[in-house]
Amino acid sequence: xxxxxxxxxxxxxxxxxxxxFNPKLKNKPVVVLSNNDGCAIARSEEVKTLGVxxxxxxxxxxxxxxxxxxxICSSNYALYADMSDRVMSILSExxxxxxxxxxxxxxxxxxxxxxxxxTSYAQEIRRCIQQQTGLPVCIGIGTSKTLAKLANHIAxxxxxxxxxxxxxxxxxxxxxKWLHKIKIGEIxxxxxxxxxxxxxxxxxxxxxxxHASPEILSLQFSVSLKKTICELNNIACVELEETTAPxxxxxxxxxxxxxxxxxxxxxxxxxLYVSRAAEKLRQQNSYTRSIHIYIRTSPFNKKESxxxxxxTISLPEQTDNTLTLIRFASLGLRKIYRNGYKYQKAGVxxxxxxxxxxxxxxxxxxxxSQVKSDxxxxxxxxxxxxxxxxxxxxxxxxxxQPWRTRQSNRSPGYTTNWNDLIVVDRFI
Amino acid sequence: xxxxIKTHGGxxxxxxxxxxxxMAQPTTVIRVPVNTVxxxxxxxxxxxxxxxxxxxxxxxxxxxxxxxxxxxxxPLYTSKVAAGFPSPADDHIEKRLNPSDYLVExxxxxxxxxxxxxxxxxxxxxxxxxxxxxxxxxHQTGDIVLAMLDGEFTVKILTQSKKGVSLIPANxxxxxxxxxxxxSLEIWGVVTGSMRKxx
Numbered sequence: 001x002x003x004x005x006x007x008x009x010x011x012x013x014x015x016x017x018x019x020x021f022n023p024k025l026k027n028k029p030v031v032v033l034s035n036n037d038g039c040a041i042a043r044s045e046e047v048k049t050l051g052v053x054x055x056x057x058x059x060x061x062x063x064x065x066x067x068x069x070x071x072i073c074s075s076n077y078a079l080y081a082d083m084s085d086r087v088m089s090i091l092s093e094x095x096x097x098x099x100x101x102x103x104x105x106x107x108x109x110x111x112x113x114x115x116x117x118x119t120s121y122a123q124e125i126r127r128c129i130q131q132q133t134g135l136p137v138c139i140g141i142g143t144s145k146t147l148a149k150l151a152n153h154i155a156x157x158x159x160x161x162x163x164x165x166x167x168x169x170x171x172x173x174x175x176x177k178w179l180h181k182i183k184i185g186e187i188x189x190x191x192x193x194x195x196x197x198x199x200x201x202x203x204x205x206x207x208x209x210x211h212a213s214p215e216i217l218s219l220q221f222s223v224s225l226k227k228t229i230c231e232l233n234n235i236a237c238v239e240l241e242e243t244t245a246p247x248x249x250x251x252x253x254x255x256x257x258x259x260x261x262x263x264x265x266x267x268x269x270x271x272l273y274v275s276r277a278a279e280k281l282r283q284q285n286s287y288t289r290s291i292h293i294y295i296r297t298s299p300f301n302k303k304e305s306x307x308x309x310x311x312t313i314s315l316p317e318q319t320d321n322t323l324t325l326i327r328f329a330s331l332g333l334r335k336i337y338r339n340g341y342k343y344q345k346a347g348v349x350x351x352x353x354x355x356x357x358x359x360x361x362x363x364x365x366x367x368x369s370q371v372k373s374d375x376x377x378x379x380x381x382x383x384x385x386x387x388x389x390x391x392x393x394x395x396x397x398x399x400x401q402p403w404r405t406r407q408s409n410r411s412p413g414y415t416t417n418w419n420d421l422i423v424v425d426r427f428i
Numbered sequence: 429x430x431x432x433i434k435t436h437g438g439x440x441x442x443x444x445x446x447x448x449x450x451m452a453q454p455t456t457v458i459r460v461p462v463n464t465v466x467x468x469x470x471x472x473x474x475x476x477x478x479x480x481x482x483x484x485x486x487x488x489x490x491x492x493x494x495x496x497x498x499x500x501x502x503p504l505y506t507s508k509v510a511a512g513f514p515s516p517a518d519d520h521i522e523k524r525l526n527p528s529d530y531l532v533e534x535x536x537x538x539x540x541x542x543x544x545x546x547x548x549x550x551x552x553x554x555x556x557x558x559x560x561x562x563x564x565x566x567h568q569t570g571d572i573v574l575a576m577l578d579g580e581f582t583v584k585i586l587t588q589s590k591k592g593v594s595l596i597p598a599n600x601x602x603x604x605x606x607x608x609x610x611x612s613l614e615i616w617g618v619v620t621g622s623m624r625k626x627x
Contacts, residue, residue: 421540421542425543
């Protein structure tokens with residue numbers, strides 16, 4: 001039986017979330033900026049038309065903002081996470097298997113539903129999400145994940161589809177017509193590096209790739225390309241993953257709100273990032289063997305002297321302990337820190353991560369003190385889960401954090417904080 | 429009482445021996461984040477009442493304290509318990525009542541907003557009440573709704589008739605809003621409940 005794999009994707013997710021709670025943003029150009037108000041990470045349709053690119057740094061489109069009165073929002077991840085959670089949990093009731101692919105998109109397996117009935121079923125899904133959360137979504141249906149993605153892309157870019165494209169219900173002729181229109185770079189899994197190489201051998205669009213030889217191309221490129229070709233030919237090769245695999249690397253980095261120069265402030269920020277990364281590490285029951293830290297000045301500021309350095313520290317034994325990690329990160333920072341520069345960003349990367357099953361204590365580890373400290377970590381996480389983030393922190397993080405990320409236009413926590421509820425006070 | 433500032437003589441603020449404590453222990457001054465002051469104070473005073481004699485207080489006590497305050501726990505029994513006898517009904521303690529279950533029917537579609545003003549007092553909605561909005565409900569005439577009229581939120585009673593849509597306040601001192609065709613109206617959600625705290 002042919003599969004009916006469905007991709008549901010929220011339109012301009014972050015902007016749409018902001019619009020649900022702030023009616024003044026409707027039908028206006030809106031852009032959401034990344035942490036520290038650096039780059040555009042979500043754009044309303046109006047802003048896309050004005051030519052602001054995804055990930056474009058804010059200072060590059062500053063003039064457009066003034067000219068067209070673009071409304072700027074700082075990112076409010078607490079709000080987006082809650083809205084995403086609502087969408088995903090509503091969707092889970094519509095299909096048998098669900099893979100949450102990212103904060104704003106998920107795959108559903110609707111195999112077994114009637115081919116034609118499926119389009120109206122998708123309309124019902126769309127209507128339901130719109131009504132219950134206020135968020136617009138697009139839905140694509142195909143026989144494989146790749147085709148579902150592709151159908152979703154068609155639905156999103158072409159108004160007449162009204163947000164739903166059921167590739168399975170199309171005639172072969174019509175399917176081919178659309179495959180011709182999809183450029184190679186827009187296919188799921190075909191990245192920036194692969195695109196020019198495929199063009200060189202005469203593969204320009206999805207139709208070309210569908211009819212290319214998977215055997216020859218997999219020799220020339222990679223097995224994953226072979227899978228993509230099979231998927232375009234209605235053979236589902238990539239299954240839905242209902243549980244996410246534990247991460248092999250955990251990173252935490254931010255740009256600073258103000259440039260910082262002192263070692264003390266840098267150390268505080270690194271401490272914070274290590275704490276966050278270690279928390280994520282413990283959440284997925286893993287240990288790390290290596291910690292990488294880096295600091296740099298702004299690459300855009302040509303007037304000041306530039307400096308960037310990093311250091312990877314191999315740990316004497318696998319650990320998930322915040323305090324141990326902070327100690328080593330701090331030692332590393334001491335080595336790479338140079339006085340007299342204005343630092344703009346710092347970050348931490350944990351790699352060589354193993355699951356707790358593969359944990360090997362070192363022969364000479366000081367067991368007793370370690371157990372005590374590990375218990376402290378368990379309690380730390382428990383308290384922070386129960387009482388909210390950052391209830392307990394390592395003192396070296398410094399409570400005031402003058403260098404903290406700049407978020408000048410962040411919306412309130414409408415759904416996560418009693419003090420931030422929408423206030424209805426119009427008498428009219 | 430006059431508020432003139434004394435320049436000399438008399439009592440000085442903060443001077444003298446500090447008040448004693450009832451903690452049966454030596455105490456110390458600590459620095460904590462402002463938003464944790466309340467819960468830590470609460471914890472310490474509960475501790476003093478309940479475990480004055482306990483010499484060592486661990487993290488587990490703090491966690492227990494927090495847990496105890498996270499959920500509202502009102503056990504519901506299916507029968508009265510006869511004094512003296514171990515009741516067989518105790519085996520049948522049912523799920524504890526949780527106000528969320530009472531107020532919230534559809535968790536994923538429920539949002540809360542705060543009301544300011546008195547335009548709905550005759551419907552039992554007062555200044556500063558928190559309203560429960562269920563977006564999964566289809567609105568009907570007579571429902572109290574959160575409407576978005578020309579980009580502004582308002583809470584009113586919805587009526588739909590041949591003449592058109594109106595938003596009616598529940599307060600004699602206010603007049604009904606007849607929504608004109610050129611106005612933009614969106615019913616954001618249906619108000620299904622309200623919450624108020626007296627203390």
